[in-house]
Amino acid sequence: MCRFVIYKGTEPVQLNHLLTKPVHSVINQSFSPKLRVDLRNPINGDGFGVGWYDSTYDEELGSQPCVFKSVTPAWNNANLSRIADKMKSPLVFAHVRATTAGSLSEDNCHPFTYGKLMFMHNGGLAEFHKFKRKLQQVLPDKIFEVPQGNTDSEWAFALYLSKLPDPDASSFTPNVLKDAMLQTIQTLNGFAREAGISEPSLMNFCITDGETVVATRYVSSKVDEAASLWFSSGTSFYEYAKGGHYKMSKADKRENIIMIASEPLTFESADWMEIRTNYMVVITPKMNLLQVPIKDEFYTPPSDPAALNRTTSFAEGKGFWSSGRAAVSNAQAIAAH
Structure with missing residues (x-):
């Protein structure tokens, strides 16, 4: 499965605390089969991308994010290590890729950007080729020119941009970003329905404008679980033991840090909460x-017993399921040896 992690904090974080130093970082998850629950495809070596926003606004630099991508495996890229050691940001998107659609190229690596917006996807649009042309036809000419690659993910991003009142706006409210996400999912479901596609689509989408973050854990099915997604929040994220062992601490009720990840980044099971299937998470500029x-x-609805009976077999079969508790238990057992 592809994996991603999102960091939003009141203070900038050094990128290496997310990407390279933690023993269970998103990069280490991508290549170490000992730390992975998904053994169907034990290597995520089809490229990576990291996007971040400046800690302070500079008129000359603008408000758009900076993105570094490569088709080389993330764990073997010296430039990524050098950048991670020297860069800090209050909002970071990172993604490691295992190809499900689209060729191996930098254009197909996440995150994708437009203006000040940044987008990632973990999952897949079932039989996308059956409605790709229809999706393209509903896009305004300017948005049609945005995708540079050929993944279902980037075309989903283009569709999202078309749902915004003004994708070139200088600012976006949380409601505007949230509503565009709901419309995007609704439209994709409509395309699939019209094309007679019965296989569910996995749509763990993430969007940010540098202030708000919107992330979905979604599957177009009433009986299946979506691709895994977790969140953690607290006042500090730090290395508590040598060897890259990190934890999230909660000194008080404030939320100075919020992280969202396909799989937990720490071995502390209490650090992470699972996001419910077919829910959206919104992190506001004020860290709510x-x-x-x-x-x-x-x-x-959670009150419906059927909500507890969704099966993980579809997401597991596609390689997009990670039981965070199992991953933590496996990693702890390995660390003990």
Whole structure:
């Protein structure tokens, strides 16, 4: 499975504390089969991308994020290590890729950007080729020119941009970003329905404008679990033991740090909470974390017993499922030896 991690904090974090130093960082997860639950494809070596925003606004630099991508494996890229050691940011997107759609090229590596917006996807749009042309036809000419690669993910991003009142706006409210995400999912489901596609799509989408973050854990099914997604929050994220052993601490009720990840980044099971299937998480500029149900034909209320009976077999079969508790237990056992 592809993997991603999002960091948003009131203070900038040095990128190496997310990418290279933690023993269970998103990069180490991508190549170490000992730390992975997903052994179907034990290597995520089809490229990576890291995007971040400046700690302070500079008029000459602008408000758009900086992105570094490569098709080389993330764990074997010296430039990534050098950048991670020297850069700090209050908002970071990082993604390691295992190809599910699209060729191996930098253009197909996440995150994707447009203006001040940045987007990632973990999952896949089932039988995308059957409605790709229809999706392209609904895009305004300017947005049609945005995708540089050929992944379903980047075309989903283009569709998202078309749902914004003004994708070139200088600022976006959380509601504007949230509503565009809901419309994007609704439209993709409509395309799949019209094309007669019965296989579910996995749509763990993330969008940010550098201030707000919107992330979804979503599958177009009433009986399946979505690709795994977790969040952690606290006042500090630090190395508590040599060898890259990190933990999230909560000194008080403040949320100075919020992280979202496909798989937990620490071995502390209490650090992480699972995001419910077919829910959206919104992190506001003031560091409030909201969980919003995506109420459509595939939504099951938590009070409905069916919500507890969703099966993980589909996401597991596609390689997009990671039981965070199992990953932590496996990693702890390995660390003990």
